[in-house]
Structures are given as C-alpha cells and as structure tokens.
Amino acid sequence: MSSQRGDAGSQVGDRPVSSHHDEVRARRRRMLGWAMWDPGTQPYASVITTFVFSVYIVSDSFGPRDLTSTALSWTMALAGLMIALLAPVVGQWAGRAGRRIGVLRWLTWALAVFAGCLFLVEARASYLTLGLILLGVGTIISDVASSIYNGLLDEVAEPSKVGRISGLGWGMGYVGGIIALLVIYIGWIKPTIGWFGVTSTNGMNIRVSMLFCAVWILLLTLPTFLILRDPPRVEPVAGSPRSLRDAYVELGHSVSRLWRSHRSIVLFLIASALFRDGLNGVFQFGGVIAKQTFGFTSAGVLVFGIAANLVAGVATIAFGLLDDKIGPRRVIVWSLVALIVAAVAVFILHDGGQIVFWVLGMAMCAFVGPAQSASRSYLARVCPPGMEGEVFGLYATTGKAVSFLAPLLFGAFIAIGHAARGGDSNQYWGILGIAVVLVAGLVAMIPVADAVRPDVEHSGKE
Template identity: 30%
Template sequence: MSATDGVIEEKRVSRRGIWGWMLFDWAQQPFHTLIITFVFAPYFASAVAPNAAQGQEMWGLATGVGGLLIALSSPVLGAIADASGPRKPWIAVFAVIGILANTALWFAVPDMQHLWLVMALVSLAVFGMEFAAVFNNAMMPGLVPREELGRLSGSAWGLGYLGGLVSLILVLGFMSASPESGLTILGVEPIFGLDAASREGDRAAGPLTGLWFLVFVIPMFLFTPDQPRREAVAGAVRDGLRQLMNTLKSLPTQRSYFSFLASSMLYRDALNALYAFGGIYAAGVLNWSITQIGLFGILANVTGAAGAWIGGRMDQKFGPKFVVTISILVLSACCLLVISTTRSELLFVSLGSTDSSAPDIAFFIAGGFIGAAGGAIQAASRTLLVDQVPQERVTEAFGLYALSGKATTFIGPFAVAAATAFFSSRLFDLSVEDAQRLGVTPILLLFVLGLVLLPMVQQRVGEG
C-alpha cells in the first residue's frame, strides 16, 4: 500500500471507545490554556521573572528545550511503538511525567531566586504532555472509516477547547484573584483560602492541570481499544529503528509527505508560538491584567471550539488541505494585527493617546479569530497527516509530525527569545514594550513560509 493511494481498513469502534479517545483532548487542553497561554505564562513573565521582556525570553528557552527533547526522540519511539503495537503504555509513561511537572509549578513563587527550576519544570511538562498526545493521535485512524476522520478530529479538538474553557472559567472565577482587591473575576474570594498576595490562585493552575488530566484521561484507558501486541520490545526496537531509517531515506522522494511535514513544521510552530507568547505580549505591551488575559482566553476557547467543529465539517466536505490554507491566511492577518497594536498604536498608526480602548478591542477580535482558525488548522492537520501514510506506520508518522513541529517549536521560541534579547540590547536603545513587539515578528514569517509549501501536499478527500 503506497503512502498516497492506500486504503485504510474500514472499521469503527464503539461509541464509548470513540468518546474515550475524544476525552483525551478535553483532558490535555487545560495544559495549553492554563499553563502555556493564559494564566501561568503571563504570571511567570509578570511576577516571577525580573521583567516582562526577560520573562518572554526565559519562557521561550524553557518551552524550546521541551520541544527539543521531543524532536530528538519522538520519531524513534513512534517507530518502536508501531513495531510493538500498543500505544497506551507509552501514553501512561509520558502522562505521569506531565502530571508531576505541572503539579510542581505550584512552587513557582513571585520573585523567586532559582528561576531555572521553574524553567526545567516547564520543559518537562511540555515534554510529557506533548509526547502523550503523539501516541493518542496515532490511535485515531483505527477508530472510524477514513471519510469520517475529519469530523472526528474536529469534534475532538472542539471538545478539547471546551475543556480549556471550563478549566479557565474555574481558575479565573474561583481561584485567581487580583493582588490589589483580593477578589476573583466574579468578585468573590478565592476558594480553598488561596492567597492573592502570593499569587496562589495563578500558581494553582499547575496542580489543577495535572489533576484534570489524570481524571479525564481515564476513559481512554478503559474504553478505547488499543493495537494488539505485535512483537517483544527487543524485537520492536530493532524493527522500529530499521523502518525509521528506511522512511528517512525515502522521505525526500515522497513529495507530498515531505512537503506536508515541512509546511506543518512551520505553520504549527508559528501557531504554538502565538499561543505561548500571546498572553505574555498582552501583559507586557498592552499592560493587561491576568483577568483581562483570562477573558481573552475565554473568548479564544469559545471560538476555538466553534472553529474546530466547523473546520471538521469543512474538512469532510472540502478536504483538510482547504481548511489548513484558509486557516493560515486568517492567522497571518491576526498576527499582523497583534504586532501592529500597542497601547498607543493600531495597525502602526498612532492613536495620539494611551487611553483609547481601540487596541484592547482589536486584540480581542484577533484573539477570537486566532482561536477559531487555530482549532480548525490543528484538527485538519491530523487528518492531512493520516492521508500521507499507510495505517501500519501511523505512529511513526505522528512521531515525525512531532519531530517536524518540534524541530521549529524549539527554534521558534528560541527565535523569539533571541529577537527579544537582540532588540532589548543597548544597540537599539528601545523601550521594553518595543523590544517585546519586535521580538515576536518571527511568528509571522513562519506562517508565510508554511503557506508557500502547502500547494505540493496531496490529500485523499476532495482532490481528483
């Protein structure tokens, strides 16, 4: 069976098994929502690090190291998993790493001295949570017939965004309080006696993320069928590595597969960087509070759920490549809007005042579209990848998918960190705000480069 015209076995697992698999996205999304984007990241930059620009730089290094660890190991472990069969044991191992690392973020107190400890925990959290997703994604082709994969992936991503939304409302409404007023966004005192002055509500996002994942990943382990064991681990290591080497040697000759990995490497890294630095950017450039960033996150998760659901239906009708293309165009426009917006400027045009609400409104609009397009593009990308390989090599493919994404997921944050440090240097004598703004410009370039490579990618559905 070839990588482009093979036929995936038509089968369907029980409804309970499908819902168990979909709940993985619900279980994992709070990590991206609470830790990477809207609560812990801006808290780290504004209260733990010495200043916002340095916080952005350090966050880029921490998430970049986690991405580098995944890039170096995911294709190898994916190939071994394909040879051995079951994926759940791998998910369990990396889930434990992610849960423990997230829970330990509670100890990231304001103005702490040993910041490298927090950075190490963030790197481990990225490593564990993202790796667990690699093996969960690899289970997808065996759940439903190929023509239903787009809708399944979109529905799962939509459910994930709803999970992120619920967890964000829980943190903002009942846990994270303003240090000045001591009250949450709902005007109540934090639950469990969380202290606002020491930012315990923001720090509690770590343990909540770990507990949330632990609870909601259980249905996948109980109800979703796994692949049968094919061979002993020792033999699987040998055969998996051999298959991986054969794949890597032949990859440049597989134009569609190779182009997809390269394109997705670029646009997914741009999206991840946009998520990772969006809250930090809003806190440093627009002077937003955690509450405002949280409202921004609620909007992005609502539109993300809608975008993933709608994108899944568009995927089923027009194919995943169409969804990815439209999403990149929308995300590029939003990125340009974000970069061109400060407290006193909108689309690089001076507002003549720092009191205007126009920058806030523009940022909220951008956040809504980023959520919608981000949900759609991530769901469609899973389907488009499945189109590139036969089913028996799908875990290896998701390993290479993780490699291709993480190859720039560490380069992207490092680029933002380096650009921020470069523009913060005495050479330019820029304000912290301008250094932050110029520091995130590599994100837009990544989107454009990803779009350039996309026309060479083929899909099974929607193309003649």
C-alpha cells in the first residue's frame, strides 16, 4: 500500500510514527509553498497579458486599431518563439544543476521588475514600442519560469496525488486572478478618481495597476521561496548537461527514448503542445477582441475577465468529475470541438453586439479550463511508473514548443481581413487564427489512445 517513490517522503517503513507525521507535515508544507506561486504570478497573466495592459496597449491612444492589434500579435509571436527555444532546456538545465528554486526565484523577481516597468508606458503612440518590448520580455520570463514551476510538481506531490495537487495550484491561480482583477477594478478602473487620487489621465490608472501587480508578485510568491529550497550542491552526475547546448541534446535523447518505449505519450505531447497554445490564445486575445470589435470599455473588459475566471474555475471542477467517468481524452476532444464552434460563431456573429461576446466568450471560457485540467489528468493516468519525472518534465516544456503559433496566426488573419475588407476594425478575424490552432490540436488527438496506465493495461486488469 505504501508508495515506492524513491524520495525521503515516501520511505516510512520502519521509522517511528512521529517521524512519519513530520514527513507528512513537511510534504504538505512543500505542496502549499509550490501552489502559492500560481496565484502569486497570476496577475501577469490575468491583468497584464489578458484583460488590462494588453487591452490598454491596443487602445486608440497608441494608433490605428489594426496596426496596434497586429503589432501586439507579432510581439507575442516573437516572444513565443523565444519561449519555444528557451523553456524546454532552461528548466532541464536548472534541474540537472540542482538550481531549480534559485533560477525560479530570480525569474520571478525579474517578472515583478518588468511588471513594474510597465508604469512607464504613457498613453501615447510614441510609447507603443516601449510597451510592447516590456510586455514581450516579461512574457518570455513568465513562461520560462512557469515551465520550471510545472516541472517541480513531481517533486512536491506523490504520484497518486499529482492531479489533485495540480488542480490545487490551478484553482488557487484562478482565485488569485479574480481577486487581483477585483482590486484593480474597484481601486482604479471603475471610479472617476481612484485610490490615492489616481485618475485615468494619460493612462495613469492602468499604469498604477502595473505597480500593484509588481508588488503582488513579490509578496505572494514569498511563501514559495521561504518554504522550497534547492538541495545541497553536489557534483553533477556523469553525462549531465553542463550548458544549455548539452540540455538541448539531452532533451532530444529523452524524446527519442520515450518514442521507442511509449510512442502514444509522445503523440499526446505533440497534440497537447498544439491545443494548449490555442487555449492560451483564447484568453490572451479575448480582451483585445472584446474591446476593439465588440466595443467593451476597459471597465467592461475587466468585469468580463472576472466572470471568465470564475466560469473557468467552476467548469474545471465540474468537468473534473466527468473526467473520472468518461476519461480525460473525451473531455479534451469535446472541449476542443466546443471551442472551435464558439470561435467560428464569434467571427460570424461579430456584429451582433456585446451580448454575443458575453454568451460565446463565457462558453469558450467554460471549456478552456477543463481541457487544460484533463490534459494533465491524461498524462498522470498513462505515465509509466517510475517515469513521472521525465514525462512531466517533457509535458512542462513541450507545452511551450509552439507558443508562437496562436499569436502569429491571430495577427496573420487580421492582416488577411484588413487586405480583404480594408478599414480599421478587423480584429475579429484573428479568432479564426486561434481556431486553426485548435483544429490542428484536435486532429493531432485522433491517433491518441484512451488513458490506460501501462501497468494496468499489461496486467489484464480493468
């Protein structure tokens, strides 16, 4: 009945009961410390890249709408390309060197600095380039850090609790996003004169919100770095990568080994890399479409963001129960189908007013979280015993492999719409680019088998 995991927290055999209880408390403390990083850094995703700053940087103050929207998409595509190059190996290199927590700490502090620097971006066209550079670099830092963070899951959670602890972090992230958005809405976006006498002149209310995000990131991630520690320095194992170049080589070897022994897992990693990028695109550019195509105010976008996080969180919990009944693969497939249909409907019904976006946008949010959660659940079910670290490490990094695709196609379809229709209100064409990525992920899921653990499958058990 006891776990056979090779860490100190699982080998309790002949130890005194009190020692076992100490180990349980220590593991729970580590799980809480790990889970706190998600809500601690959530404002960068929810506030900055989705519902507040990204909407601010494409506003009329910075130039023509098609121009600013396309510039934002190209910036995020370039950032995604850098993430694809860096994330798969930085985490692996840091892990082999025994420096994951240290690297994560420095990246988190850098993320807070870049969030705070967004305060410098005034509401003028001449500040567009500065805003996009800061946003792009911050996004690279955020995603590389999250890759390291996801790779720590296997260290803090027992194999039987990976899904549960993953869900805890995800749920706390949604809660953190909702609270941060509410504070910013009440304090600076909605009132004519906000806290500390801040007004909307020259975008000051948005810019002060960026300082709030920086402080939030620093304070709420403190428990993570007070609790989690890197192991004592040891000599690297022979053959361990000493540089990023060696890490790229080792990554290729890992994928090759897995392809030979568990090919279906590699097929799933490819499919999930595609549809997870599409899922990120739904949130990343939802606020832009809401403001520029459907005429939402900045306050309206923020209210939509709060509702979106709430719906996504509740739906994720509800679909988690369905996951156990019909299996994660079916949850993923049906979620992708629903998202594709809703995305096409947004394009077709774009002139139907804000009620259209409220209905279809909430529908899309209801399926984003379940698809993300079921993706991790699927991998936890099919992961061969003893390979959890390698497989979840690959999952954390391959999720960034095509992170440039959705932003690239979002901008490309806006450019197509601009060429086809002219004018300066073609942002809704970008949703078709995101739909294309989701379709690619859905097609890639077709050859992926249902989730059955290899040890169960070969034992003949149901």
